[in-house]
Amino acid sequence: APPAGASGQCFAAEGPGPDLVCFTLSASSSGRPEPRCFVPAPGRCYSLCVPAAPSVPAARLHRRLQQRLRQEPFGRCQVLGLLCYGAQAALEKGFLIQDPQGGPETERALEELLRGLGELPPPLGVYEAGERGELWQCLWALRGAGGRELLHRARVVAAEEPPLHPAVPGLRHAAVFHSLEAARSVVEQCTSFIPEATAVLDLVDKCPKHSKKGEFPVIVIEGLDATGKTTVTQSIKNSLNALLLRSPPACVSQWRKTFDVEPTLIRRAFYALGNYIVASEIAKASTESPVVVDRYWHSTAAYAIATEISGKVQNLPPTHHEVYQWPEDLLKPDLVLLLTVSPEERIRRLQGRGLEKTEEETELEANSLFRQKVEESYKRMENPGCQEVDASPSREEVLRTVLYLIKKHCGSL
Numbered sequence: 001a002p003p004a005g006a007s008g009q010c011f012a013a014e015g016p017g018p019d020l021v022c023f024t025l026s027a028s029s030s031g032r033p034e035p036r037c038f039v040p041a042p043g044r045c046y047s048l049c050v051p052a053a054p055s056v057p058a059a060r061l062h063r064r065l066q067q068r069l070r071q072e073p074f075g076r077c078q079v080l081g082l083l084c085y086g087a088q089a090a091l092e093k094g095f096l097i098q099d100p101q102g103g104p105e106t107e108r109a110l111e112e113l114l115r116g117l118g119e120l121p122p123p124l125g126v127y128e129a130g131e132r133g134e135l136w137q138c139l140w141a142l143r144g145a146g147g148r149e150l151l152h153r154a155r156v157v158a159a160e161e162p163p164l165h166p167a168v169p170g171l172r173h174a175a176v177f178h179s180l181e182a183a184r185s186v187v188e189q190c191t192s193f194i195p196e197a198t199a200v201l202d203l204v205d206k207c208p209k210h211s212k213k214g215e216f217p218v219i220v221i222e223g224l225d226a227t228g229k230t231t232v233t234q235s236i237k238n239s240l241n242a243l244l245l246r247s248p249p250a251c252v253s254q255w256r257k258t259f260d261v262e263p264t265l266i267r268r269a270f271y272a273l274g275n276y277i278v279a280s281e282i283a284k285a286s287t288e289s290p291v292v293v294d295r296y297w298h299s300t301a302a303y304a305i306a307t308e309i310s311g312k313v314q315n316l317p318p319t320h321h322e323v324y325q326w327p328e329d330l331l332k333p334d335l336v337l338l339l340t341v342s343p344e345e346r347i348r349r350l351q352g353r354g355l356e357k358t359e360e361e362t363e364l365e366a367n368s369l370f371r372q373k374v375e376e377s378y379k380r381m382e383n384p385g386c387q388e389v390d391a392s393p394s395r396e397e398v399l400r401t402v403l404y405l406i407k408k409h410c411g412s413l
Protein backbone atom coordinates (compact mmCIF):
# COMPACT_ATOMS: atom_id res chain seq x y z
CA ALA A 1 0.00 0.00 0.00
CA PRO A 2 1.13 3.59 -0.40
CA PRO A 3 3.02 4.90 2.63
CA ALA A 4 0.90 6.18 5.50
CA GLY A 5 -0.20 9.75 4.94
CA ALA A 6 0.05 9.60 1.15
CA SER A 7 -2.97 11.33 -0.21
CA GLY A 8 -2.51 10.31 -3.80
CA GLN A 9 0.02 8.08 -5.46
CA CYS A 10 3.50 7.08 -4.50
CA PHE A 11 6.35 6.70 -6.92
CA ALA A 12 9.43 4.66 -6.32
CA ALA A 13 12.10 5.13 -8.93
CA GLU A 14 14.76 2.49 -9.32
CA GLY A 15 18.10 2.48 -11.02
CA PRO A 16 21.39 4.27 -10.64
CA GLY A 17 21.34 7.08 -8.14
CA PRO A 18 18.97 6.91 -5.20
CA ASP A 19 17.74 3.43 -4.51
CA LEU A 20 14.12 4.11 -3.77
CA VAL A 21 12.77 7.60 -4.30
CA CYS A 22 9.20 8.10 -3.25
CA PHE A 23 6.85 10.85 -4.20
CA THR A 24 3.32 11.52 -3.21
CA LEU A 25 0.96 13.10 -5.66
CA SER A 26 -1.55 15.34 -4.00
CA ALA A 27 -3.88 18.18 -4.84
CA SER A 28 -2.27 20.44 -2.26
CA SER A 29 1.20 20.78 -0.83
CA SER A 30 1.82 18.59 2.21
CA GLY A 31 4.61 20.83 3.48
CA ARG A 32 7.20 18.18 2.74
CA PRO A 33 10.36 19.21 0.85
CA GLU A 34 9.94 19.53 -2.90
CA PRO A 35 11.81 16.99 -5.05
CA ARG A 36 13.64 19.72 -6.95
CA CYS A 37 16.25 17.46 -8.54
CA PHE A 38 13.56 15.28 -10.12
CA VAL A 39 13.53 17.07 -13.47
CA PRO A 40 16.89 18.68 -14.14
CA ALA A 41 16.30 21.93 -16.07
CA PRO A 42 16.09 22.30 -19.05
CA GLY A 43 15.08 18.64 -19.16
CA ARG A 44 11.68 16.99 -19.31
CA CYS A 45 10.47 13.95 -17.50
CA TYR A 46 7.79 11.41 -18.44
CA SER A 47 6.28 8.24 -17.04
CA LEU A 48 4.71 5.19 -18.66
CA CYS A 49 3.12 2.50 -16.50
CA VAL A 50 1.11 -0.69 -16.91
CA PRO A 51 -0.73 -2.67 -14.18
CA ALA A 52 1.68 -4.77 -12.12
CA ALA A 53 -1.02 -7.38 -11.47
CA PRO A 54 0.21 -10.81 -12.61
CA SER A 55 -1.35 -10.93 -16.06
CA VAL A 56 0.35 -12.27 -19.18
CA PRO A 57 -0.85 -9.37 -21.45
CA ALA A 58 0.33 -6.71 -18.95
CA ALA A 59 3.70 -8.45 -18.55
CA ARG A 60 4.14 -8.54 -22.33
CA LEU A 61 3.12 -4.91 -22.68
CA HIS A 62 5.72 -3.95 -20.06
CA ARG A 63 8.37 -5.93 -21.98
CA ARG A 64 7.36 -4.24 -25.26
CA LEU A 65 7.69 -0.79 -23.71
CA GLN A 66 11.06 -1.74 -22.26
CA GLN A 67 12.35 -2.90 -25.64
CA ARG A 68 11.08 0.20 -27.44
CA LEU A 69 12.58 2.54 -24.85
CA ARG A 70 16.01 1.01 -25.56
CA GLN A 71 15.71 2.12 -29.19
CA GLU A 72 16.06 5.54 -30.82
CA PRO A 73 15.17 8.32 -30.26
CA PHE A 74 15.29 7.44 -26.55
CA GLY A 75 19.07 6.87 -26.52
CA ARG A 76 19.62 10.36 -25.10
CA CYS A 77 17.17 9.74 -22.24
CA GLN A 78 17.79 8.07 -18.93
CA VAL A 79 15.19 5.35 -18.48
CA LEU A 80 14.60 4.14 -14.92
CA GLY A 81 12.35 1.40 -13.59
CA LEU A 82 9.29 2.83 -11.88
CA LEU A 83 6.78 1.40 -9.48
CA CYS A 84 3.75 3.47 -8.74
CA TYR A 85 0.35 3.26 -7.19
CA GLY A 86 -2.44 4.11 -9.60
CA ALA A 87 -6.20 4.15 -9.19
CA GLN A 88 -7.46 2.35 -6.04
CA ALA A 89 -3.83 2.08 -4.90
CA ALA A 90 -3.19 -0.74 -7.41
CA LEU A 91 0.50 -1.21 -8.08
CA GLU A 92 1.71 -0.24 -11.54
CA LYS A 93 5.06 -0.98 -13.11
CA GLY A 94 6.74 1.06 -15.76
CA PHE A 95 9.39 3.59 -16.60
CA LEU A 96 10.50 7.06 -15.70
CA ILE A 97 12.02 8.70 -18.78
CA GLN A 98 14.31 11.65 -18.21
CA ASP A 99 15.22 13.67 -21.28
CA PRO A 100 18.09 16.01 -20.35
CA GLN A 101 17.56 18.24 -23.44
CA GLY A 102 13.81 18.64 -23.14
CA GLY A 103 12.93 19.20 -26.80
CA PRO A 104 9.54 18.18 -28.22
CA GLU A 105 10.90 15.06 -29.99
CA THR A 106 10.85 12.75 -26.99
CA GLU A 107 7.25 13.57 -26.11
CA ARG A 108 6.20 13.08 -29.72
CA ALA A 109 8.04 9.75 -29.89
CA LEU A 110 6.42 8.57 -26.65
CA GLU A 111 2.97 9.46 -27.97
CA GLU A 112 3.71 7.61 -31.19
CA LEU A 113 4.94 4.59 -29.23
CA LEU A 114 1.73 4.52 -27.18
CA ARG A 115 -0.54 4.96 -30.19
CA GLY A 116 1.26 2.05 -31.85
CA LEU A 117 0.17 -0.25 -29.00
CA GLY A 118 -3.39 -0.43 -30.27
CA GLU A 119 -6.60 0.14 -28.35
CA LEU A 120 -6.50 1.63 -24.87
CA PRO A 121 -2.80 2.40 -24.54
CA PRO A 122 -1.58 3.27 -21.03
CA PRO A 123 -1.63 7.02 -20.23
CA LEU A 124 1.41 9.24 -20.66
CA GLY A 125 2.66 11.00 -17.54
CA VAL A 126 4.29 14.38 -18.16
CA TYR A 127 6.06 16.25 -15.36
CA GLU A 128 6.05 20.04 -15.40
CA ALA A 129 7.58 22.69 -13.20
CA GLY A 130 5.09 25.19 -11.77
CA GLU A 131 5.57 28.96 -11.42
CA ARG A 132 7.21 28.68 -8.02
CA GLY A 133 9.44 25.78 -9.01
CA GLU A 134 7.03 23.19 -7.67
CA LEU A 135 6.50 20.01 -9.65
CA TRP A 136 3.29 18.68 -11.22
CA GLN A 137 2.39 15.45 -12.92
CA CYS A 138 -0.14 15.50 -15.77
CA LEU A 139 -1.62 12.19 -16.83
CA TRP A 140 -2.75 12.22 -20.46
CA ALA A 141 -5.02 9.66 -22.11
CA LEU A 142 -4.31 9.44 -25.83
CA ARG A 143 -7.38 9.74 -28.06
CA GLY A 144 -8.02 9.16 -31.76
CA ALA A 145 -6.92 11.58 -34.50
CA GLY A 146 -3.88 12.70 -32.52
CA GLY A 147 -5.93 14.13 -29.65
CA ARG A 148 -5.32 13.70 -25.94
CA GLU A 149 -7.33 14.28 -22.79
CA LEU A 150 -6.03 15.36 -19.40
CA LEU A 151 -7.05 12.70 -16.88
CA HIS A 152 -5.40 14.06 -13.81
CA ARG A 153 -3.04 16.84 -12.69
CA ALA A 154 -1.39 16.58 -9.34
CA ARG A 155 1.43 18.11 -7.33
CA VAL A 156 4.50 15.95 -6.71
CA VAL A 157 5.91 16.06 -3.19
CA ALA A 158 8.60 13.91 -1.60
CA ALA A 159 7.41 11.03 0.55
CA GLU A 160 9.13 8.79 3.06
CA GLU A 161 10.48 5.45 1.97
CA PRO A 162 7.78 2.81 2.53
CA PRO A 163 8.49 0.13 5.14
CA LEU A 164 8.34 -2.60 2.48
CA HIS A 165 9.69 -2.44 -1.06
CA PRO A 166 6.58 -1.92 -3.24
CA ALA A 167 7.21 -5.14 -5.20
CA VAL A 168 7.20 -7.37 -2.08
CA PRO A 169 3.42 -7.88 -1.64
CA GLY A 170 2.96 -9.04 -5.25
CA LEU A 171 6.00 -11.36 -5.41
CA ARG A 172 4.08 -14.55 -4.70
CA HIS A 173 1.86 -14.07 -7.71
CA ALA A 174 4.20 -12.34 -10.13
CA ALA A 175 7.48 -14.22 -9.72
CA VAL A 176 7.63 -16.87 -6.98
CA PHE A 177 5.10 -19.61 -7.61
CA HIS A 178 3.98 -21.75 -4.69
CA SER A 179 1.96 -24.36 -6.53
CA LEU A 180 2.05 -26.37 -9.72
CA GLU A 181 -1.34 -24.95 -10.67
CA ALA A 182 -0.22 -21.31 -10.34
CA ALA A 183 2.79 -21.82 -12.62
CA ARG A 184 0.88 -24.05 -15.00
CA SER A 185 -1.86 -21.50 -15.59
CA VAL A 186 0.68 -18.82 -16.60
CA VAL A 187 2.40 -21.11 -19.12
CA GLU A 188 -1.00 -22.21 -20.42
CA GLN A 189 -1.82 -18.59 -21.29
CA CYS A 190 1.30 -18.49 -23.48
CA THR A 191 0.56 -21.38 -25.84
CA SER A 192 -0.79 -19.11 -28.60
CA PHE A 193 2.44 -17.13 -28.94
CA ILE A 194 5.09 -19.51 -27.53
CA PRO A 195 4.72 -22.88 -29.30
CA GLU A 196 7.18 -24.48 -26.84
CA ALA A 197 4.73 -23.79 -23.99
CA THR A 198 2.50 -26.62 -25.20
CA ALA A 199 5.41 -29.05 -25.18
CA VAL A 200 6.33 -28.02 -21.61
CA LEU A 201 2.73 -28.51 -20.45
CA ASP A 202 2.57 -31.93 -22.09
CA LEU A 203 5.63 -33.02 -20.13
CA VAL A 204 4.24 -31.61 -16.88
CA ASP A 205 0.90 -33.34 -17.38
CA LYS A 206 2.61 -36.68 -17.94
CA CYS A 207 4.25 -36.49 -14.49
CA PRO A 208 2.45 -38.15 -11.57
CA LYS A 209 1.01 -35.48 -9.25
CA HIS A 210 2.27 -35.15 -5.65
CA SER A 211 5.35 -37.32 -6.20
CA LYS A 212 6.64 -38.97 -2.99
CA LYS A 213 10.27 -39.47 -2.15
CA GLY A 214 11.70 -43.01 -1.99
CA GLU A 215 13.72 -44.37 0.95
CA PHE A 216 17.13 -43.13 -0.30
CA PRO A 217 18.37 -39.65 0.63
CA VAL A 218 17.87 -36.68 -1.68
CA ILE A 219 20.53 -33.97 -1.48
CA VAL A 220 20.26 -30.63 -3.27
CA ILE A 221 23.30 -28.46 -4.00
CA GLU A 222 22.60 -24.76 -4.39
CA GLY A 223 24.72 -21.66 -4.92
CA LEU A 224 25.56 -18.86 -7.31
CA ASP A 225 27.10 -19.54 -10.69
CA ALA A 226 30.71 -20.80 -10.41
CA THR A 227 30.55 -21.68 -6.71
CA GLY A 228 31.36 -25.29 -7.61
CA LYS A 229 27.95 -27.00 -7.90
CA THR A 230 28.84 -29.03 -11.00
CA THR A 231 32.14 -30.09 -9.45
CA VAL A 232 30.58 -31.07 -6.10
CA THR A 233 27.52 -32.84 -7.52
CA GLN A 234 29.74 -34.94 -9.85
CA SER A 235 31.95 -35.92 -6.92
CA ILE A 236 28.97 -36.82 -4.71
CA LYS A 237 27.56 -38.91 -7.51
CA ASN A 238 30.82 -40.87 -7.74
CA SER A 239 31.38 -41.16 -3.98
CA LEU A 240 27.85 -42.24 -3.07
CA ASN A 241 26.85 -44.06 -6.24
CA ALA A 242 24.08 -41.50 -6.49
CA LEU A 243 21.94 -40.50 -9.43
CA LEU A 244 22.64 -36.92 -10.53
CA LEU A 245 19.70 -34.75 -11.62
CA ARG A 246 19.45 -31.05 -12.35
CA SER A 247 16.75 -28.41 -12.50
CA PRO A 248 15.67 -27.45 -15.10
CA PRO A 249 15.79 -31.07 -16.30
CA ALA A 250 17.37 -32.10 -19.60
CA CYS A 251 13.95 -32.67 -21.20
CA VAL A 252 13.08 -28.94 -21.06
CA SER A 253 16.53 -27.35 -21.20
CA GLN A 254 16.38 -26.86 -24.98
CA TRP A 255 13.55 -24.35 -24.37
CA ARG A 256 15.40 -22.27 -21.77
CA LYS A 257 16.63 -19.70 -24.29
CA THR A 258 13.05 -19.16 -25.45
CA PHE A 259 11.69 -18.55 -21.95
CA ASP A 260 14.74 -16.60 -20.74
CA VAL A 261 13.81 -13.68 -23.02
CA GLU A 262 10.18 -13.60 -21.84
CA PRO A 263 8.96 -11.31 -19.03
CA THR A 264 9.57 -12.41 -15.43
CA LEU A 265 6.06 -13.81 -14.95
CA ILE A 266 6.45 -16.26 -17.85
CA ARG A 267 10.14 -17.02 -17.36
CA ARG A 268 9.74 -17.87 -13.66
CA ALA A 269 6.66 -19.98 -14.31
CA PHE A 270 8.72 -22.04 -16.78
CA TYR A 271 11.48 -22.66 -14.20
CA ALA A 272 8.86 -23.48 -11.56
CA LEU A 273 7.36 -26.15 -13.83
CA GLY A 274 10.89 -27.52 -14.39
CA ASN A 275 11.07 -28.18 -10.64
CA TYR A 276 7.84 -30.20 -10.68
CA ILE A 277 9.18 -32.32 -13.55
CA VAL A 278 12.43 -32.90 -11.62
CA ALA A 279 10.35 -33.83 -8.56
CA SER A 280 8.86 -36.77 -10.42
CA GLU A 281 12.35 -37.84 -11.54
CA ILE A 282 13.59 -37.58 -7.94
CA ALA A 283 10.64 -39.63 -6.68
CA LYS A 284 11.42 -42.45 -9.08
CA ALA A 285 15.21 -42.40 -8.64
CA SER A 286 15.15 -42.23 -4.83
CA THR A 287 13.55 -45.65 -4.61
CA GLU A 288 16.77 -47.09 -6.06
CA SER A 289 19.75 -44.98 -4.99
CA PRO A 290 20.73 -41.73 -3.30
CA VAL A 291 19.92 -38.70 -5.47
CA VAL A 292 21.93 -35.50 -5.82
CA VAL A 293 20.27 -32.51 -7.48
CA ASP A 294 22.10 -29.53 -9.04
CA ARG A 295 19.77 -26.56 -8.26
CA TYR A 296 16.08 -26.93 -7.35
CA TRP A 297 13.26 -24.73 -6.02
CA HIS A 298 15.55 -22.56 -3.85
CA SER A 299 17.38 -21.38 -7.00
CA THR A 300 14.13 -20.56 -8.78
CA ALA A 301 12.85 -18.57 -5.79
CA ALA A 302 16.10 -16.84 -4.83
CA TYR A 303 16.87 -15.59 -8.36
CA ALA A 304 13.27 -14.48 -8.86
CA ILE A 305 13.22 -12.50 -5.60
CA ALA A 306 16.64 -10.93 -6.26
CA THR A 307 15.69 -9.76 -9.76
CA GLU A 308 12.29 -8.39 -8.77
CA ILE A 309 13.46 -6.48 -5.71
CA SER A 310 15.50 -3.55 -6.94
CA GLY A 311 18.16 -1.79 -4.93
CA LYS A 312 19.86 -2.84 -1.75
CA VAL A 313 19.76 -6.10 0.25
CA GLN A 314 17.65 -4.38 2.93
CA ASN A 315 14.81 -4.14 0.37
CA LEU A 316 14.35 -7.94 0.35
CA PRO A 317 11.20 -9.34 1.97
CA PRO A 318 11.83 -9.73 5.73
CA THR A 319 12.93 -13.10 7.15
CA HIS A 320 10.10 -15.66 7.54
CA HIS A 321 8.13 -13.96 4.77
CA GLU A 322 5.83 -16.31 2.87
CA VAL A 323 7.98 -16.12 -0.30
CA TYR A 324 10.74 -18.00 1.52
CA GLN A 325 8.49 -20.99 2.35
CA TRP A 326 8.73 -24.23 0.39
CA PRO A 327 5.67 -24.95 -1.84
CA GLU A 328 3.38 -27.47 -0.18
CA ASP A 329 2.87 -29.57 -3.31
CA LEU A 330 6.57 -29.95 -4.25
CA LEU A 331 8.65 -32.96 -3.18
CA LYS A 332 11.03 -31.95 -0.37
CA PRO A 333 14.68 -32.98 -0.34
CA ASP A 334 16.35 -34.34 2.83
CA LEU A 335 19.21 -31.87 2.78
CA VAL A 336 19.98 -28.63 0.91
CA LEU A 337 23.58 -27.39 0.90
CA LEU A 338 24.36 -23.83 -0.18
CA LEU A 339 27.88 -23.40 -1.57
CA THR A 340 29.35 -19.95 -0.94
CA VAL A 341 32.68 -18.44 -1.99
CA SER A 342 34.02 -14.91 -1.68
CA PRO A 343 33.21 -12.58 -4.61
CA GLU A 344 36.92 -12.49 -5.53
CA GLU A 345 37.23 -16.28 -5.63
CA ARG A 346 34.00 -16.55 -7.63
CA ILE A 347 35.35 -14.13 -10.26
CA ARG A 348 38.64 -16.11 -10.38
CA ARG A 349 36.62 -19.28 -11.05
CA LEU A 350 34.47 -17.59 -13.70
CA GLN A 351 37.61 -16.36 -15.43
CA GLY A 352 39.17 -19.80 -15.11
CA ARG A 353 36.20 -21.11 -17.04
CA GLY A 354 36.88 -18.50 -19.70
CA LEU A 355 33.73 -16.45 -19.19
CA GLU A 356 33.25 -12.74 -18.59
CA LYS A 357 36.90 -11.75 -18.43
CA THR A 358 36.24 -8.03 -18.34
CA GLU A 359 33.32 -6.27 -16.79
CA GLU A 360 32.54 -2.59 -16.51
CA GLU A 361 32.98 -1.32 -13.01
CA THR A 362 29.38 -0.17 -12.78
CA GLU A 363 28.15 -3.54 -13.94
CA LEU A 364 30.31 -5.21 -11.31
CA GLU A 365 28.71 -3.02 -8.70
CA ALA A 366 25.22 -3.95 -9.91
CA ASN A 367 26.26 -7.60 -10.05
CA SER A 368 27.62 -7.39 -6.55
CA LEU A 369 24.27 -6.13 -5.24
CA PHE A 370 22.45 -8.80 -7.21
CA ARG A 371 24.81 -11.51 -5.92
CA GLN A 372 24.27 -10.36 -2.35
CA LYS A 373 20.50 -10.45 -2.79
CA VAL A 374 20.51 -13.96 -4.31
CA GLU A 375 22.74 -15.27 -1.52
CA GLU A 376 20.74 -13.59 1.23
CA SER A 377 17.47 -14.95 -0.24
CA TYR A 378 18.97 -18.46 -0.27
CA LYS A 379 19.88 -18.06 3.40
CA ARG A 380 16.35 -16.97 4.32
CA MET A 381 14.70 -20.02 2.75
CA GLU A 382 12.77 -22.21 5.17
CA ASN A 383 11.26 -25.61 5.57
CA PRO A 384 13.74 -26.88 4.36
CA GLY A 385 16.37 -24.19 4.83
CA CYS A 386 19.78 -24.18 3.16
CA GLN A 387 22.82 -25.23 5.13
CA GLU A 388 25.77 -23.08 4.14
CA VAL A 389 29.08 -24.66 3.12
CA ASP A 390 32.23 -22.58 2.62
CA ALA A 391 33.27 -23.75 -0.85
CA SER A 392 36.51 -21.71 -0.99
CA PRO A 393 38.90 -24.53 0.04
CA SER A 394 40.26 -27.12 -2.39
CA ARG A 395 37.91 -29.44 -4.29
CA GLU A 396 38.92 -32.35 -2.03
CA GLU A 397 38.30 -30.46 1.17
CA VAL A 398 34.90 -29.13 0.00
CA LEU A 399 33.88 -32.68 -0.93
CA ARG A 400 34.99 -33.98 2.51
CA THR A 401 32.86 -31.34 4.25
CA VAL A 402 29.86 -32.05 2.02
CA LEU A 403 30.10 -35.83 2.55
CA TYR A 404 30.43 -35.31 6.30
CA LEU A 405 27.25 -33.19 6.35
CA ILE A 406 25.36 -35.72 4.22
CA LYS A 407 26.36 -38.59 6.57
CA LYS A 408 25.41 -36.50 9.59
CA HIS A 409 21.94 -35.67 8.23
CA CYS A 410 21.04 -38.70 6.23
CA GLY A 411 22.68 -41.44 8.32
CA SER A 412 24.74 -44.28 6.86
CA LEU A 413 24.46 -44.64 3.10
Ligand SMILES: Nc1ncnc2c1ncn2[C@@H]1O[C@H](COP(=O)(O)OP(=O)(O)O)[C@@H](O)[C@H]1O
Nearest residue numbers: 225226227228229230231349353393394395398
Ligand atom coordinates in the same frame (compact mmCIF):
# COMPACT_ATOMS: atom_id res chain seq x y z
N1 LIG B 1 37.02 -26.06 -4.65
C1 LIG B 1 37.44 -25.52 -5.77
N2 LIG B 1 38.63 -24.88 -5.84
C2 LIG B 1 39.05 -24.30 -7.00
N3 LIG B 1 38.36 -24.30 -8.15
C3 LIG B 1 37.17 -24.91 -8.15
C4 LIG B 1 36.63 -25.56 -6.97
N4 LIG B 1 35.42 -26.08 -7.29
C5 LIG B 1 35.20 -25.77 -8.58
N5 LIG B 1 36.23 -25.10 -9.11
C6 LIG B 1 36.36 -24.58 -10.49
O1 LIG B 1 35.55 -23.40 -10.57
C7 LIG B 1 34.83 -23.36 -11.80
C8 LIG B 1 33.32 -23.34 -11.52
O2 LIG B 1 32.91 -24.57 -10.94
P1 LIG B 1 31.56 -25.31 -11.36
O3 LIG B 1 31.58 -26.61 -10.60
O4 LIG B 1 31.44 -25.36 -12.82
O5 LIG B 1 30.50 -24.30 -10.71
P2 LIG B 1 28.90 -24.15 -10.93
O6 LIG B 1 28.39 -25.47 -11.38
O7 LIG B 1 28.42 -23.79 -9.55
O8 LIG B 1 28.71 -23.04 -11.91
C9 LIG B 1 35.27 -24.60 -12.59
O9 LIG B 1 36.29 -24.22 -13.47
C10 LIG B 1 35.78 -25.53 -11.52
O10 LIG B 1 36.77 -26.43 -12.02
Ligand SMILES: Nc1ccn([C@@H]2O[C@H](COP(=O)(O)OP(=O)(O)O)[C@@H](O)[C@H]2O)c(=O)n1
Nearest residue numbers: 224225226247248271295296297299300303
Ligand atom coordinates in the same frame (compact mmCIF):
# COMPACT_ATOMS: atom_id res chain seq x y z
N1 LIG C 1 16.02 -24.52 -10.66
C1 LIG C 1 16.39 -23.43 -11.34
C2 LIG C 1 17.60 -23.40 -12.05
C3 LIG C 1 17.97 -22.26 -12.72
N2 LIG C 1 17.18 -21.16 -12.70
C4 LIG C 1 17.57 -19.94 -13.45
O1 LIG C 1 18.71 -20.24 -14.26
C5 LIG C 1 19.82 -19.39 -13.97
C6 LIG C 1 21.11 -20.13 -13.67
O2 LIG C 1 21.16 -21.36 -14.25
P1 LIG C 1 22.51 -21.98 -14.83
O3 LIG C 1 22.21 -23.37 -15.24
O4 LIG C 1 23.10 -21.04 -15.84
O5 LIG C 1 23.47 -22.02 -13.58
P2 LIG C 1 24.96 -22.59 -13.48
O6 LIG C 1 24.85 -24.07 -13.71
O7 LIG C 1 25.76 -21.86 -14.51
O8 LIG C 1 25.36 -22.26 -12.06
C7 LIG C 1 19.44 -18.59 -12.76
O9 LIG C 1 19.72 -17.26 -13.08
C8 LIG C 1 17.95 -18.80 -12.56
O10 LIG C 1 17.30 -17.65 -13.06
C9 LIG C 1 15.99 -21.21 -11.98
O11 LIG C 1 15.26 -20.23 -11.96
N3 LIG C 1 15.62 -22.34 -11.32
